[in-house]
Amino acid sequence: MIPPVAYFIxxxxxxxxxxxxxxxxxxxxxxxxxxxxxGTKYFELLFQNPxxxxxxxxxxxxxxxxxxxxxxxxxxxxxxxxxxxxAKFKKTVQMVTYAPYFISTVVMVSIIMMFLSPRLGIxxxxxxxxxxxxxxxxxxxxxxxxxxVFSDVWQSMGYSAVIYLAALSGIDxxxxxxxxxxxxxxxxxxxxxxxxxxxxxxxxxxxxxxGNIMAVGFEKIYLLQNPLNLSASEIISTYVYKMGLxxxxxxxxxxxxxxxxxxxxxxxxxxxxxxxxxxxxxLW
Amino acid sequence: xxxxxxxxxxxxxxxxxTIRESFGDRVFMAIIYLILTVVxxxxxYPLIYIVSSSLSSPAAVxxxxxxxxxxxxxxxxxxxxxxxxxxxxxxxxxLFYTAIGTLISVALTIMIAYPLSKKTFVGRSPLMMxxxxxxxxxxxxxxxxxxxxxxxxxxxxxxxxxxNAVWVWQVIIARTFFQNSxxxxxxxxxxxxxxxxxxxxxxxxxxxxKPIVAVLSLMYAVGQWNAYFDALIYLKTQSLYPLQLILxxxxxxxxxxxxxxxxxxxxxxxxxxxxxxxxxxxxxxPVLVIYPFVQRYxxxxxxxxxxxx
Numbered sequence: 001m002i003p004p005v006a007y008f009i010x011x012x013x014x015x016x017x018x019x020x021x022x023x024x025x026x027x028x029x030x031x032x033x034x035x036x037x038x039g040t041k042y043f044e045l046l047f048q049n050p051x052x053x054x055x056x057x058x059x060x061x062x063x064x065x066x067x068x069x070x071x072x073x074x075x076x077x078x079x080x081x082x083x084x085x086x087a088k089f090k091k092t093v094q095m096v097t098y099a100p101y102f103i104s105t106v107v108m109v110s111i112i113m114m115f116l117s118p119r120l121g122i123x124x125x126x127x128x129x130x131x132x133x134x135x136x137x138x139x140x141x142x143x144x145x146x147x148x149v150f151s152d153v154w155q156s157m158g159y160s161a162v163i164y165l166a167a168l169s170g171i172d173x174x175x176x177x178x179x180x181x182x183x184x185x186x187x188x189x190x191x192x193x194x195x196x197x198x199x200x201x202x203x204x205x206x207x208x209x210x211g212n213i214m215a216v217g218f219e220k221i222y223l224l225q226n227p228l229n230l231s232a233s234e235i236i237s238t239y240v241y242k243m244g245l246x247x248x249x250x251x252x253x254x255x256x257x258x259x260x261x262x263x264x265x266x267x268x269x270x271x272x273x274x275x276x277x278x279x280x281x282x283l284w
Numbered sequence: 285x286x287x288x289x290x291x292x293x294x295x296x297x298x299x300x301x302t303i304r305e306s307f308g309d310r311v312f313m314a315i316i317y318l319i320l321t322v323v324x325x326x327x328x329y330p331l332i333y334i335v336s337s338s339l340s341s342p343a344a345v346x347x348x349x350x351x352x353x354x355x356x357x358x359x360x361x362x363x364x365x366x367x368x369x370x371x372x373x374x375x376x377x378x379l380f381y382t383a384i385g386t387l388i389s390v391a392l393t394i395m396i397a398y399p400l401s402k403k404t405f406v407g408r409s410p411l412m413m414x415x416x417x418x419x420x421x422x423x424x425x426x427x428x429x430x431x432x433x434x435x436x437x438x439x440x441x442x443x444x445x446x447x448n449a450v451w452v453w454q455v456i457i458a459r460t461f462f463q464n465s466x467x468x469x470x471x472x473x474x475x476x477x478x479x480x481x482x483x484x485x486x487x488x489x490x491x492x493x494k495p496i497v498a499v500l501s502l503m504y505a506v507g508q509w510n511a512y513f514d515a516l517i518y519l520k521t522q523s524l525y526p527l528q529l530i531l532x533x534x535x536x537x538x539x540x541x542x543x544x545x546x547x548x549x550x551x552x553x554x555x556x557x558x559x560x561x562x563x564x565x566x567x568x569x570p571v572l573v574i575y576p577f578v579q580r581y582x583x584x585x586x587x588x589x590x591x592x593x
Contacts, residue, residue, distance in 0.1 A: 007450055018431060077323065106567075218513075244429070250430070265421050
């Protein structure tokens with residue numbers, strides 16, 4: 001028990017304490033505690049930074065977009081799969097949609113880049129055959145979010161649907177029989193029995209994904225970034241990485257990161273409280 | 285006899301199927317099948333395309349002739365991948381990180397999940413709070429980096445094995461498993477028989493925990509195999525790089541080809557393009573090969589985790 005507790009203290013709690021760095025002028029020689037206090041200097045720097053508004057906008061835009069698309073798709077997939085009586089077909093769909101989840105971020109991004117490449121990509125080849133001009137998808141800031149969100153849906157819908165399928169299989173069969181007696185058709189059954197049955201699981205997933213809103217797929221976005229799409233793709237976490245580790249601006253980057261974590265926490269607590277009031281389901 | 289039985293079966297099944305499904309229901313089912321077929325194709329097509337391309341000739345890939353099945357079947361792409369020292373080294377490193385990292389992660393996770401599952405354990409809920417709080421709030425990238433640095437782990441293999449070893453989500457899954465599938469009475473019985481805690485864990489708990497050990501190992505192993513970011517920030521020495529980081533430099537940053545005459549360059553470029561497809565397949569191979577066997581466990585793992593405890 002001691003090793004894992006030590007792990008959490010060292011790698012999770014010490015960094016939280018270290019975050020005081022945001023209020024200090026970091027000096028490599030003096031270390032975190034020896035460096036002089038500067039109050040909220042770095043937060044002011046951040047808020048006055050013209051890039052700040054874009055960062056917030058991009059971060060929120062991408063995360064809400066992926067929430068709005070990414071949250072319902074697995075539910076719909078699970079509902080549809082649940083109706084299928086042909087076990088073989090059902091299993092095939094499940095297995096295939098589940099597979100992309102195992103592809104690494106690096107590979108996923110390179111697949112996206114290869115498919116959307118203006119010169120060699122299959123998408124542009126097909127578009128060209130149909131008489132359209134080639135588009136440099138990843139160079140278009142306006143396309144970036146959709147590429148990010150829909151490739152994510154492609155990769156994770158099968159995986160995310162599993163929980164909902166489990167919830168559906170746990171629904172009391174007598175409800176269906178009652179519905180049948182009452183003459184409900186399949187669609188009515190889906191709306192009146194399946195959907196309410198999914199609600200608790202869905203609320204939990206929703207809360208958790210809101211908790212992750214500010215931590216949107218940093219790894220993937222960082223890899224998808226290029227100078228042409230930066231105006232839409234620079235988010236808080238990629239900015240922290242560049243400022244902090246690449247430019248060695250530790251204090252400033254810590255302030256940005258801290259701000260990010262705080263917004264995240266507030267969002268999570270808010271949604272959790274709302275969910276508790278509205279549906280009696282919550283994380284705690 | 286069997287004929288009679290099947291007839292009986294059919295006749296008992298009959299009353300239900302004689303009530304013909306309403307027209308609306310049939311349309312509804314048709315739509316569902318249609319949607320699922322579209323989803324199936326949309327997910328499957330890119331995967332087939334990549335595999336087919338990796339098996340085609342460089343010229344066919346570059347000229348866009350491949351659209352479903354391989355053209356001019358060849359293994360050239362794979363051959364050139366296997367000739368690349370960097371890739372082979374990355375492969376070796378990744379195997380090492382995956383094996384050792386999984387071992388460390390699973391051990392740590394079980395060490396904390398087991399006490400959390402025992403209702404008699406004093407300080408259980410503060411400890412749970414202590415663990416889950418890290419899910420809600422974190423110090424951020426830079427403070428974590430500085431801790432790793434002060435531990436002297438930068439540019440060592442430890443940096444990929446330790447700082448991200450325990451995932452809170454896995455702790456919750458493991459805790460729920462212990463809570464639901466290992467009866468409290470077992471430990472009481474062991475206590476009465478004078479069994480020490482250590483002995484109890486090794487001779488009673490671990491044999492019973494095989495399913496959860498399998499689930500945790502798989503999830504950590506896939507995570508470790510696919511990870512690149514820790515390596516990106518903590519490692520400088522190329523010989524320590526895991527495969528994903530090497531893939532990144534080849535696939536995404538596309539290192540240039542240098543000085544060459546035009547014809548040579550075109551050929552090189554075509555080859556590079558083909559290599560990318562082969563590389564993608566090779567890099568995903570370990571996970572995809574075990575995938576059919578592990579899928580069951582993954583689903584099981586997610587279900588264990590989703591049961592509220």
